[in-house]
Amino acid sequence: VFYAIKDAVTAARSQNLGQTSYFEMRMPATSERIRMYCADPLASQAVS
Secondary structure (H helix, E strand, C coil): HHHHHHHHHHHHHHHHHHHCCCCCCCCCCCHHHHHHHHCCCCHHHHHC
């Protein structure tokens, strides 16, 4: 399941950032971590 989530996050990062480079994804993959890894516009505002 972890790698399926990582593949989905990779697709979201590609869509949101245009970025397909490697990123480290730590376990456990909590909902908060997944949201931040996806780098959607709302999560990006929370970080900056």
